[in-house]
Amino acid sequence: MANDSKFTNQKFKLVGTRVMRPDGVDKVTGRARYGADASAPGQLVGAILRSPHAHATIRKIDTQKAEKLKGVKAVITSADLPDFTGGEGELYNVLENCMARGRALYDGHAVAAVAAVDAETARRALKLIKVDYKVLPHVTDVDLAIKPGAPVVQPGVKTKDKKAAPTNVANVTTYGHGDVEAGFGKADVIIEKSYKTEQVHQGYIEPHACLASVGPDGHGELWVTTQGPFAYRNWCATLLGMEMSQLKVTSSEIGGGFGGKTHVWIEPIALALSRKANRPVKLVMSREEVFRASGPTSPTSIDVRLGATRDGRIVAADAAMRYGNGAFPGIWGEVGAMAAWACYDIENVRSVGYEVLLNRPKVAAYRAPSAPMAAFAVESTVTLMAEALGMDPVEFRLKNAAREGTRASYGPTYGPIGIVPTLEAVKKHPHMRARLGKNQGRGVACGFWFNFGGQTCADLIIDVDGTVGLSVGTVDVGGARASLSLIAAEELGIPYEEVRCNIADTASLGHNDMTDGSRGTFSSGMATIFAARDAIEQLRVRAAKAWGIDVKNVSWKDGKAIAKGKRKSLTLKEIAEASPNTGGPISGHSQVVADGAGVSFASHICDVEVDPETGGTKVVRYTVVQDAGKAVHPDYVEGQFQGGAAQGIGWALNEEYVYGKDGRLQNPGFLDYRIPVCSDLPFIDTQILEIPNPNHPYGIRGVGETSIVPPLAAIANAVSDAAGVRMTHVPMSPPRVLAAIKASRAEKAPTG
Amino acid sequence: MPEVRLFGGLRDAVDGAESVRVEGATIRELLQSLGREYPRIRERIGQGIAVSIDGVIYRDNWDQPIPEGAEVGLLLRIAGG
Amino acid sequence: MKGIAVSTTVNGDAVEFVCDARETLLDVLRNHLGLTGAKEGCGTGDCGACSVLLDGQLVCSCLVLGAEVEGREIETVEGMADGDRLHPLQKRFLEHAALQCGVCTPGFLVAAKALLERNSNPSESEIRYALAGNLCRCTGYDKIVHAVHAAAGDLRRQQKARKKRKAAG
Amino acid sequence: MAGEKGKAYLLAGGTDLLVRMRGDFIDPDLIVDIKRIPGIQEIRKTASGFSIGAGVPCAMLGRDKALASAWPGVVEAAQLIGSDQIQGRCTMVGNLCNASPAADSVPALVAAKAKAVVVGPGGRRRVPVEDVVTGPGRTSLKKGDIVVAIELQKRPPKSGDAYLRFTPRTEMDIAVCSAGVSLTLGAGNVVKQARVALGAVAPTVVLVPKAARALVGTRLEDDALMKLAAACEAACSPIADKRGTVEFRTEVAGVMARRAAVMAYDRARGKR
Known part of the structure; x- marks a missing residue:
């Protein structure tokens, strides 16, 4: 029972209620206190010098003048960091991205850093560092990067054949099954379309920030805004040659x-500066640095081919998906290829992902990474197919x-999943019957x-007054403390208010993977249930001891130990109060x-109004x-749905990196x-469906990411309905939409 | 002997085959046999993979038993936001 | 550059500080006065996370020089609650789950307070436009708008009760 | 200030100056805060119209009922600059002297035939607003010159103005293109006088006399509006940048001008 993760379909008292968050x-x-809100005695201010070039050889960095400036306590370049050249690929990539070694690979790539007594001195010191660059040709566009003769971003990277010439395609991966060409042979209608999406950023309001402190004894502490304190600890320690246990994050x-805080950027640099200066160093990115030099998501270029029979059955699907990875190889095209056709039951299906290197920042995860672009291409084509067949797009x-x-x-073969129920809910939703005005579309x-x-x-402490402290190692990105406290209280049978959830540091709890992949409530929820069950075992033992009976004859219900057959019970509080003399804490x-x-599905409905002028x-x-599996705290589940949709709306309409x-x-x-503003x-509007995940005791599925997947396509389909033009390039910014409207008018106008 | 379906870049390590048959009563045993028979896949496994058994995806739990006749797949260990 | 000595009032308390001529009010609040409620999201007046009231006027403290606030009155999120009683906006933000990560929340609260001080019964659209200078990336603004609307009602009721008491007394 | 050897900058609202300092585009040796100059934060009603001090934050313009009803277009334009937070600080004079082609208040001021009051080593003079800016980031002001106020004339009866800009977002944005229109009507609501100015479609805000002529003598019939749009498009010489393409700016400038003209016309007729 203790560690059985199977869904039990229990009735909940607390889970599913809308309580106030403890933080x-x-x-x-x-x-x-956020990343930039902590200070330490004697703290220095760190600052980073960044490449103004998209691609350049760094011939020389002269830091002498900066070092001599009064108030400067440390200056570092890649020469002060370990050199992983020729070693483990990803270590090299991550450190090289934190600080350029020999070559600047994108505009904003860090080349040197300083720590000084105050921000003004640090600013002046950066100006005194002279970097001798030899500018190289660059490439920032996915389609141009794969053309023969394009500037090569990483000369060491070769696709497959190690003897081949270097290329910007770092990897090619294929997913799917069946015989795609035979499938298209059976199709009555085939639709082929190419799509493009521009690079976007997660746009978190808090810039990267940390306070690092390393002494000559090799001990270190790092206070940092992160989705993964353990991962940051492991990366920083490994990159800087420290022992993991000596670094507390x-x-x-x-x-x-x-997703943008799942990767180290400034943290190893802050630690290296602190180690060199032997003083605490606070390093905070400016917003400009966040955009230029953290980890936005991929720009993409995608070709889709879809075949269906006249009766509305998809018989073949194919997609070629080129994902920009920035200056270092990643897995983003492969993830896109995996996600592309996941909503559909298709006999003959294929998707090919290409990892394309560009002179842009190293791509990081962004909420359901790679899936929104794939859905934009696929879901736009699916609607086109429905239109071509004269079928309702939902049907x-x-x-x-x-x-x-x-x-x-x-x-894999799916277990119970929620796409059909979300589509059925869409069909019934009043939104589908709302009247559309002039220039509006759905x-x-x-x-x-x-x-x-x-x-x-997870750790769960029963204090002597009967209240409970819960320590978890996933971070609270938006209500997690409330949800996990609800789960602990539910399991123990005590009031929600009697649980206090704490986010543990890396020295106080065992390893936790990062808070990503919509895993926070799912995983820490599971760990919390098991920790509570572990505590209940001990509570039963203590009660048995008090009663002098065998623990087998003690059960736990509604926050009480109950002796079998007898009308005796002890509350959690009573057992806790007695604990010093029944065996201690x-x-x-x-x-x-x-x-x-459990996999997650969503269906979105969108109405837009397009100004044709x-x-x-x-x-x-x-x-x-x-589908949420089970909404532990419905307010924050709705919040995830709304927030993801809003990010998707921004991506669809206006957000883009312009190089x-x-x-x-x-x-x-x-x-x-x-990014979208309030007005x-x-x-x-949100509708939560609860199709229990069979592999979680409470039926929980992750809810954080899926909501950003449909908006690009939902909006493209709505704009197409409103303006009568099919938009294949995201963002659908006003210049692109107006140009498409004009082109379509010109096409429709009688000639002569 | 379970049939293991391979996806994405993993196929390159088994000369493009879509599936292979290897011994293994648990994920650990399965990965060990795979590594023995197809040495090129070891590096790929080291970089992080996931195993699906009857539709449920396992990333780290290598003790997981593989039931008789189960559908087994090897796929990319994805990253999330 | 030499330091500039400034005397001013923050959340009703007289304070003095010495700042560099380039330092902003936000730098001063955060680094000299220990008030880290106002956040720097951009430093260019585009996100509103550093919103404060300066003589009752809503401003981005990142666009005000520390040296400019001599003799002025500054109000920050730290001064919003009345002792241990939260301001109705703070209460409603919690009840409506109007925050997820919470980093933009101080700015939203200050901006919403400025709105409700000049318009006690704003429409949805008025709320949305008044808060357009505050970026939130987590919520899609939905629950924020609801919370501000609810707090406006609370404040109107408070006002009415106060008037009634006055009339009775 | 004229005596300062290094780089000296005037601080009014600071909403541009501090951003430029922050981005390291400028590194001032001297910053002079003009807000404490007596009278500089006042809106005065004068015999000839209005005088708006250089330190008046845009938020204050809307609170002045007389000004807002005489020059609704100018006030709206000034109030489109940034958020409520920015409004509490930014000034029309700052917006003018920052010399951005996309400045929101400038097309409206040019259409309104506003004058800048300049005080400098050479004394006090009045300069038409359209003559202040000579190019992106450049003005005709000399070292030591300070624009202390903007003057707007009294309105003849049956007059109205309007300003419209195009931005991808509803707020917190910079004009991709914009148009200010000021009209005075005669008998039978026929346009007697008109001024049309465009923003963000050339190195400076442009006054388009041909567009104004397209309106004079009309009641803004469709034909007149089409001529207005065509004249505006012809007057555009924009750049393509992160905010918009040449084609887009040119075409939408005409659209903005048409829509602004209709608004100004309705206002002049007393129709709100």
């Missing part, structure tokens, strides 16, 4: 991550949707994300590999329907990188 008061009074409150999707027993395009799209679990550890512990995360698009109505001909980022700020959005 709330701190967050509305300004007391909560504490995650601050995190001001948004969305067409229902007819072809994956079900329990469907073999997913990425391999679009529907589906989305999928894998979700995963991973290594997880009581605590529960659990360490699990939380596998079996300016190409401006306004979202007028938006509805998210998604100039010089390879420099033109819009590294919130003024010209346009850009309508209320976002």
Whole structure:
């Protein structure tokens, strides 16, 4: 029972209620401490010098003048860091990305860093560092990068054949099954279309920030805004040659991550500066640095081919998906290829992912990474097919949707899944019957994300007053403390208010994987249940001791130990109060590999209004329907749905990295990188479906990521309905929409 | 002997085969046999993979038993946001 | 550059500090006065996370020089609650789950307070436009708008009760 | 200030100056805060119209009922600059002297025939607003010159102005292109006088007399509006950048001008 993760279908008393979050008061009074909010005695201010070139050889870095400036305590370049050249690939990539070694690979690539007594001195010191660059040709566009003769970003990278010439295609991977060409042979209608999406950033409001302190004894501490304190600890220690146990990483409150805080950027640099200066160093990225030099998601170029029979059955599907990885090889095209056709039951299906290197920052995960672009291409084509067949787009999707027993395009056979129920809910939703005004249109799209679990550890302490402290190692990105406290209280049978959830540092709890892949509530929820069950075992033992009976005859119900057959019971509080003399402290512990995360599906409905004279698009109505497995705290589940949809809306309409001909980022700020503002959005309606995950005791599935997958396509389908033009390039910014409207008018106009 | 279906870049390590048959009552045993018979796959396994057994994906739990006749697949260990 | 000595009022308390001529009010609040409630999200006035009231006027503290606030009155998120009683906006933000990561929350609270001080009964659209200078990346703004709307009602009721008491007394 | 050897900058609202300092585009040796100059934060009603001090934050313009009803287009334009937070600090004079082709208040001021009051080593003079900016980031002001106020004339009866800009977001954005229109009507609501100015479509804000002529003598019939748009498009010489293409800016400038003209016309007729 203790570590059985099977769904039990129990009735809940607390899980599913909308309680107040325990960290709330701190967050509305300004007391909560984020990455940049901590200080240490004697602290220095760190700053990083960055390449103004997209691609350049660094011939020489002269730091002498900077070192001599009064108040400068340390200056470092790659020469001060370990050299992993020729060693383990990913170590080399990560450190090289933190600090360029010999070559600057993108605009914003770090080349040197300083620590000084104050920000002004650090700023002046950076100006005194002279870097001798030899500018090299660069490439920032996915389609241009794969053309013969394109500048090569990483001369060491070769696709497959090690003898071949270097190329910007770092890897090619194929997913699917059946005979795709034979499938197209059976199709009555075939639709082929090419799509493009521009690079976007997670846009968390809190820039990367940390406070690092390393002494000459090799001990270190790092306070940092991160989705993964353990992963950051392991990376930093490995990169800097420290022992993991000697480096304690504490995650601050995190001001948004969305995948962007799963990778180290400034942290190894701050630690190296601190080690050299033997003083604490605070290093905070400016917003400009965040855009130029953290980890946005891939720009893509995708070709889709879809074949169906006249009766509305998809018989073949094929996609070629080129994903920009930035200057270092990654897995983003492969993830896109895996996700592309996951919503559908298709006999003959293929997707090929290409990892394309560019002179852009190293790509990091962004909420369901790679899936939104794939869904944009696939779901736009699916709607085109429905139109070509004269079928309702929801009915067409229902007819072809994956079900329990469907073999997913990425391999496994699905268990119970939620795509059909989300589509049925869409069909019934009042939104589908809302009247559309002039220049308005409606679009529907589906989305999928894998979700995963991973290594997880939790501690649960029963204090002598009967209240409970829960320590977890996943971070609270938006209500996790509340959800996990609810789960602990539910399992123990005590009031929610009597549980306090704490985010542990790396020295106080066993390893926890990062808070990514929508795993926070799923995994730490599972670990919390097991830790609570572990504590209950001990509570029963203590009660048995008090009664002088065998523990087998003690059961646990509603926060009480109950003796078999007798009308005797002890509350958790009573057992806790007696604990000093019944064996000492009581605590529960659990360490699990939380596998079996249930896949997640969503269907979105979107209404837009397009101004035909300016190409401006306004979202007028938006509805998210998604399967949550079990919504532990419905407010924060809705919040995830709404937040993901809003990010998707920004991506679909206005957000994009604009690189100039010089390879420099033109819009590294919130003024010209346009994330949606409050007045850009309508209320976002949500409908939570609960199709239990059979592999979680409470039926929980991750909910964080899937909501960003459908919006690009839902909006593209809506814009197409409103303006009568098919948009194949995201963002659908006003210039692109207006140009498409004009082109379509010119096409339709009678000639002569 | 379970049939293991391979996806994505993993096929390159088994000369392009879509599936192979190897011994293994647990994920650990299965990966060990795979590494013995197809040495090129070891590096790939080291970089991180996931194993699906009857549709459930396992990333780290190598003790997981593989039931008789189970559908087994080897795929990329994905990253998330 | 030599330090500039400034005397000012923050959340009702007289404070003095010495700052560099380039330092912003945000730098001063965070680094000299230990008030880290206002956050730096951009440093260019585009995100509103550093919002404070300067003589009652909503401003981005990253766009005000520390040296400019001599003799002025500054109000930050730290001054919003009345002792141990949360401001209705703070309460409603919690009840409506209007925050996820919470880093933009101090700015939203200050901006919403400025709005409700000049418009006690704003429409949805008025709320949305008044908060357009505050970026939130987590919530899609939905629950924030609801929370501000609810807090506006609370404040109106408070106002009414106060008037009634006055009339009775 | 004229005596300062290094780089000296004037600080009014600071919403541009501090951003440029932060981005390391400028590194001032001297910053002079003008807000404490007596009268500089006042809106005065004068015999000839209005005088708006250089330190008046844009948020204050809307609170001045007389100004807002005489020059609704100018006030709206100034109030489109940034968020409420920015409004509390930014000034029209700062917006003008920052010399961005996309400055929101400038097309409206040019359409309104506003004048800048300049005080400098050479004394006090009045300069038409359209003559202040000579190119992106460049002005005709000499070292030591300070623009202390903007002057707007009294409105003849049956007059109205309007300003519209195109931005991808509803707020917090920079004009991709924009248009200010000011009209005075005669008998039978026929346009007697008109001024049309465009923003973000050339190195400076451009006054388009041909567009104004397309409106004079009309009641803004469709034909007149099409001529107006065509004249505006012809006057555009924009750049393509992160904010918009040449084609887009040119075409949408005409659209903005048409829509602004209709708004100004309705206002002049007393229709809100």
